[in-house]
Amino acid sequence: MDYSGYPVVAARHPWRWVGTAAVALGVLAVAWSLATNPRWEWGVVAQWFTAQSVINGLLETLKLTAISGLLGFVLGFILALMRLSASPLLVSASWTFSWIFRSTPLLVQMLLWYNLGYLYEKISLGIPFTDVRFFEVQTTTLISQFAAAVLGLTLNQAAYSAEIIRGGLLSVDQGQLEAAAALGIPAWRRSTRIVLPQAMRAILPTAFNEIIGLVKGTSIVYVLAYSELFYTVQVIYNRTQQVLPLLLVATLWYVVITSVLSVFQYYIERHYSKGAVRNLPLTPWQKARKFFATHAVANRTRSL
């Protein structure tokens, strides 16, 4: 039997279209209510959205997230390696670190760091149990608001990311380490070049959860009167009494940051899936192009 002359008709998915229409309708209804209810005060939102003070607060939020996120994950990686090492000392040091920082409220940690000057007036570097001092400063000059914020967020983040990274490292097949050791690849290189890239697939989804949580979690530094996005907005609405629209300003910025991070997440995850999947999945961009290429001319036929 020769089918070569037969046209091919693509499979139809009518329920997909019904579902799409239902979702679109819902989204439309919510958007309509947001746009038409005057109590949202969109005019005020627009006025404050790009105000200098709000943008400054936003930059502080981004700065805190970037610094404590990065430092937290680097420290977390080291803690994870310590925890997985053969040395009982390193294992228990790492375990104790996570135990302490996961069991104390972040708020308390933050206040403790900021008030370190009350507990210890001076910080010095010297030989323990002697009077030899190489270096000594007033604690209050060393621990600024910023330093207390970064210290608190970083150490707390490190404790959590250590566990995330450890979980990822454990998910990599033991044979990989063995093969690398058999090839004489040095230990640090084994961790960073062989195991970590493979662990990334398990680490990334949770890690991005953490980072996105951290973006909003930075707002906890209000206890230090640190003017990041949320604190700035609070200061403004306490003055102007426009509570709802200003909360909306902050929310919209958080939505923007989270969206951008989600895009990053998608591409970074895709990067690390190299070799783990036979062929890389299409990017949304490529998918859209393919969709229009096939659906725009849905009835187009091609021969086998």
Place this chain on the structure above:
Amino acid sequence: MTVTAATATRGLVEITGVRKSFGAAEVLKGVSLTIEPGGVAVIVGPSGSGKSTLLRTINHLEKVDGGHISIDGTLVGYEVRGGRLHELREKDILKQRTEIGMVFQNFNLFPHLTALENVAEAPVVAQRPGKARPSKEEAKRRGLELLDRVGLKDRADAYPRQLSGGQQQRVAIARALALDPKILLFDEPTSALDPELVNEVLDVIRELATSGTTLIIVTHEMGFARDVADTVVFMDQGQIVEQGTPQEIFTNPQEPRTRSFFSKVLEPAFNI
């Protein structure tokens, strides 16, 4: 088989009275075996007899509890100083391992690296006794040569998951060869392969057998063992029961345990 003068001093393996226990179970009960430079030893035996464990002690992936192993007269994993055996540090063990390549049953290729990257990774970062580390470009060039040697030059940029099992194992062999080892250890290199892929891997090993590198192969492919081995070693319950040329072991085994093992694994057509 001819052993050329250049290779005659490379790859003498001496295993002396090696013991190894896991918990209460003694898995190696005093194994002694000498393999001449450039020799090909094939280890056979029932499952659980300690073949893999013995292989893994040779490159110190498994620490021995007693006895010792030396390569060209140098102890593996230890150093003699002042009449004592000092355990080597990790760095020095890694250095020793570069002279002992290992090919695993399930390949253990690095899945996130291409075939060529798999082959070129170790030479650039591993410290080898008496050899300088090549540049990245040099390692790549040499990697391509090795992939060519195992017939996979055109798949250099493929990731392991895009390769068939046989091709993956050939890449793994090229990866082990990249460090110019004196000795190559194979732990059931074809056991994870479909029957039609077994030969492409065995052919590569056959070619290696004539290259002057010492080969120690654990396998269940008896036909291949007879072809390629200088020495066949039969192990059972953590001991070497019998060893000899393929002729001696396959056609005229002396020990009853050897005889009963071969009567089970050799198909009648082979056992003429």
